Amino acid sequence: MATAEEQQDPRIARISSAIRVIPDFPKPGIMFQDITTLLLDTKAFKDTIDLFVERYRDKNISVVAGVEARGFIFGPPIALAIGAKFVPMRKPNKLPGKVISEEYSLEYGTDIMEMHVGAVEAGERALVIDDLIATGGTLCAAVKLLERVGVHVVECACVIELLGLKGRERLGDRPLFVLVNST
C-alpha cells in the first residue's frame, strides 16, 4: 500500500490544498473532489506529474492508459515524460475503430468502457491513470480490458483516493498509488 503522503513529500501539501471540494455534486450528500483548481496552480500541477514520473520512469512501462475524461489530463504528461504510449479508455461509441468492451457496475445500473483493438500488445507493462478512485469500478474495468489482451498492469495511479469506499479492495492484489487521501 503506497501513498506519497506517508513519505510526506513536501510537494503534497500544496497539491492537496489546491483541490477544491464541492458539496452536493453531482447529487446531495456527495463531496466532490474538484481537480480543476489544481490545474490552475502551475507549480502544483507540475509537482503532481513529477511525483508520478519519478515513481515510474525507470520501470520499463510502455503503456499509460487514461480513463475518460479526467484521466486524459494526467495520463499524457506522464506518458510523454516516461516515453510510453498513451491509450485512452473511453465511454461507448467514442472510439472510431474496432474496440473491446468491458461492462462494469455503477451504484444504479451498469456502464461500459472501451479500448481500441491493437492499441496494446500482450506482454506490455502498463499503468492505469485516473484523477480519483472511489468504489474502484471504473479502474477495475480499465485493468480488466488491459489484462484481457495480455498486458501486465504494473500499478493504478490516482491523484486522490476516497477512503471508505473500498476501491483499493476492489482492485484486489493489484497495486494502487495515490498522492492524496480524502475521507
Add this chain to the structure above:
Amino acid sequence: MSAYRDEDPRIHGIKTRIRVVPNFPKPGIMFQDITTLLLDPKAFKDTIDLFVERYKGKNISVVAGIEARGFIFGPPIALAIGAKFVPLRKPRKLPGEVISEEYILEYGRDCLEMHVGAVKPGERALVVDDLIATGGTLCAAMNLLERAGAEVVECACVIELPDLKGRERLNGKPLYVLIESH
C-alpha cells in the same frame, strides 16, 4: 493568418500516424483518429514540441482545452509553457459555478461550459483541440474566454479540415494547425 508547418521534418511522421476511419460516426464522414498518433511516443512528443516551440515565451498564462481530446494535447503544452490548464466541458460535468456558451450543430445545438474564476480579465489564452471542422466548438470556446475578459491569442489544432471552412468562423482569430486534411 494561417500557418501550418509542413516544411518541418517532424510533420511527416505525425501525419502518417493519424488513422482515417471511414463512415464514423456516420456514413460519409472520414474520421481523423488521433489515438494512433498517441501510440507513437516520438510522434506524440513532436506534436507537443511543435506547439510549445511556437508558444513558449509569448506570455500565455492559460491553455484551454476542449473536452475530451483537447484534454490530451492541452495539458502537456500548458505544463511546458508554464500556463494553467482550463478544461472546457459539456454541460453538467464541471462541479462549480460555470458560464455557458451555446452553439449550433448540424442538427440542433450543444453547449460548452467553463468554471467561473478559472480565467482572469487580461490573461492571454490559447484554445486547443485535436481538430477543427466547422469551427463551431472552437468559436464557443473563444467566446467563453472572451466573456471572462481573456484575450484569445490563437487557436491551435493538430488537424484542420479546410473544406469545412472552420477558419472563417473564428472571426479573424488566428488559427495554427500542424496538418490539413482534404
